[in-house]
Amino acid sequence: MSKIKYILGSFADPDELMDGIDKLQANNISIYDCFTPMPIHGIEAKLGVRPSRLPIAAFCFGLLGGTLGFCLLYYTMTYDWPMNIGGKPALPLPNFVPVTFECTILITALGMVATFFYRNHLFPGRAPRVMDLRATDDRFIIAIDANDNADHERIESLLKEAGAVEVKYNERKYVSYE
Amino acid sequence: MSSHNESILREPLVTGKDITYAKVTDDILLPVENKPNKAWWIGFILAALGALLWVVSVGYTFWTGIGAWGLNKTVGWAWDITDFVWWVGIGHAGTLISAVLLLFRQNWRNSINRSAEAMTIFAVICAATYVVAHMGRPWLAYWIFPLPNQFGSLWVNFNSPLVWDAFAISTYFTVSLVFWYCGLLPDIASVRDRAAGLKRRIYSILSFGWNGSVKTWQRFEIVSLILAGISTPLVLSVHTIVSFDFATSVIPGWHTTIFPPYFVAGAIFSGFAMVQTLLLVMRKVLNFENYITMFHIESMNKIIMVTGSIVGIAYLTELFIAWYSGSEYEMYAFANRIAGPYWWAYWTMMTCNVISPQLFWFKKIRTSIPISWVLSIVVNIGMWFERFVIIVTSLHRDYIPSSWAMFYPTWVDVGIFVGSIGLFFTLFLLFLRFLPGIAVAEVKLLLKSASLQQKTKLVQEGHQDPEQVEFFRNSLTKYDSVTEQDIKALETK
Incomplete structure (x- = not known):
């Protein structure tokens, strides 16, 4: 036995x-x-x-994504090389919304799914x-x-x-x- | 609990007799586990020929430049952007079904979400090729992304909706792919555990080692829910940003604030029509009638009718605002659409998009498979013309009459468009051959609550209001997968 x-x-x-x-x-x-x-x-x-604590992870990744997205825009458009494009301001906040939003969503999705895979040991080729x-x-x-x-x-x-x-x-x- | 009793007033989502968990797996995995039938081969060969045409046309475009298209200096955007917006729009229904209907707990999405999401991914692939092809120098496509470069770094212009579009479409594609693949994992594991030899090893790699333990399922459900939650604003943002490509310009006919909601509604409208086109054939050829039932078809037709009406109102609002604005250029742009040289495109659009979906008010039409199929194609033709009307008729008569021109497509324009349809169907048919076309695990969830078998059992046990039983019996008559015997079984006691 x-x-x-x-x-x-x-x-x-x-x-x-x-x-x-x-x-x-x-x-x-x-x-x-x-x-x-x-x-x-x-x-x-x-x-x-x-x-599951994945929603917390997702929220953190969302914050990270939003911050990274905004930093990218701020660095390129306002800090590194501000350009006069049709007299528009160097810090056009409304124009920053779409890309910041997309970055937030992208990092949330990828980060959360990566956490899920990591915690459950899921990866291509893993012996079931x-x-x-x-x-x-x-x-x-x-x-x-x-x-x-x-x-x-x-x-x-x-x-x-x-x-x-x-x-x-x-x-x-x-x-x-x- | 998996088996709370659902009211018999709700129509069944799974029909058929002796449906067990094993039968669901057998039925759905049938096309994956067996050699494809003749219908698949015929479809695949036709689609592959189309995809070949696409390769030739796109290759020719890359070789010679976009002078190969029928563009001229007045009409600088034509079929390429028309097709791009058309494909992106078609993709939207997949996300709507998988995300929005999940948030609203619409269980009927369970049997159509997988193929609709696959459709999204393939449609976005088709759309993305137009963007790259239109760049003229596709080998420099990465310039759209803010990568450090040797121009000191000269960054991209984040004030431009075209850059937003690049971010939106690539995010949309990535998130849709991740969502789709996560949902596929348990079903790939089902294929894996039933297969042998090389097939088993391949599906084993693809299954990421899924084992269906309690914790895995718990996290899986959370991930699906949150992905649905973030995909919902994402899908709205994508077509909003696509509409910004036009709305933020100062071209009469494009420069309107109604574009974002109007484009989103149009996208859902055309997407559901494409889902309908695909699923009506798929359920017949792959014998999925018990899983994709008349209820699903009717529900989708209702959504097509609602979104079609929203699109119709948007068209009329646009006309009213053009007149109300008092701007002569705006008024001319619309007068030119209605009665100019492209009047036939405008009226094709109006007929296909505004009038034809209204036929779905009639239950007979809504529940007729051949008519639904034809109308779904009519809607897609109409939606293609909508984009053509918006793009070409707004451009072809410039502010200076001396530069007025017409647009004539070349064989390359036609080849890329027809070819992209071929590419789409090639990918879709390969998907049906190698991956489960219906989410097996999610359909199993419905078995003990929303199947006809379960509801028949409830009725036979008694304790149901006779009026409700009568209602239930009447609601079954439209199903093509329910036999008279099944209905008769409800009469006992």
Whole structure:
């Protein structure tokens, strides 16, 4: 039994998965993670996953983008080489709005997505760490660390009770390296 | 919870029997996982020939300079800018569907957003080529950006709307691409986990290692929401700035403050028409009738009707203001549009853009697939003429009558335009072949709330107001993907 690393409860329905989480938690069985083919609303609260701080990151990138955009315009148009173009002022603030705005949006989008990719270790060519290949298709998976939770039979019966179609005992953490 | 019961008064967004999560994946990935059918090959060969024409025409332009076009010293902007604005406008519907409809929580966007966003990206690629081609010396295209240079540094003129446009279009393209690709990640992962061999390795690289864990999905949803939030003002700003290219000049017919909202409405109008043109064919050829339903078609037709009416009001306002301004040049510019040598372009525009979308007031027309398809093309023709009318008829009669001229396109003008349509369809067909044309994960979200199957179950369980059931049954009659059996199933109990 010690060779088993993870126990996977495979559900065909998201509501049964939620039920499974409730049942496991009521029995003090810790859940490693869940893998689903679509976002399940409310699952974070159940698993105690804290709200994402990405909006804060996005806001900071927005401030950075706006500042950089304005600095670019100020430096080029007003400081470095002010030019008399049709008698227009060297600091034409209304004319600065479009480019400052576009820079804000661009840096917000790129910065936020880069943060998302960095925090979730997403990048081109990364080996996918998948525990069950059907988790991106039609199965909703609850993964339980087999070493932390000793009573495997109880876990299986709880999962089955909640409606799991299949319970797997994986000796490897990820199946996708094969 | 993923399965709150949605009111049966809302029309179903997914139809069909025995729809399971597995079936959604199978249906949508069918064109990606199998060899393309004959219809795809015919379309692809035709489109690729068009793209070839584009390469030849653009290559010829680069080789000889823009003297290859029919421009003259009076009409210095013609088909190139017309086509540019047309393509950028078409792109706008994709962002509108993916961003604005997400903010308004319109679930019907889930099955059309992916292809509409792809359309945005390809349309902006087509548009950008005109900008580069019109520069005359495309190898110096980077001069539009404020890069340090050897002229001491002589910076770009940030008072110019053309520079704003370069920033707006490149930001728009980048953000749209990022938004589209982020949304694609879970679906590419679905392809990856079902594939084998080389295909699996390629999709593995493209999937960025997506695994669908709780935290990934949570961040994914936040990222989508914020990208939607910032794309919404972005898309409005892009066509506003495109309209500034004209509105900030002092040419009668261009120098109007109505241009920004008028251009934005026109952009959404033409974009939805293009989405309609593409999706009506796509749903038929790829058998997506259960996912892109009559409800989607009707909703898009309603948007076309609303934005078409806004455009119509803008045309009339322009005429009124031209008269009310008391400026004789302004008045002449509009009199010349209506009854000058380009009267046929003006009236084509008026017929296609103002009158034809009004037909969508009739439910029969709104829910007829062939008529919708034809009208969507009519609208796109009309919107091309709108840009042609604004650009060429405002220029061709200058302040000095001795320099009045007409514009005649050369084969290169025509070649670039027809070719760009070919390029667009080539890219779109390649997209349908290699990437899921519908957002698989997002459609799965609808399965337990907004599918016909779920609603039928609700009705069969009883507890529904008979009047509402009657209403629901009547609303299903327009669906081409709902059989009489499906409707009959609602009558039990």
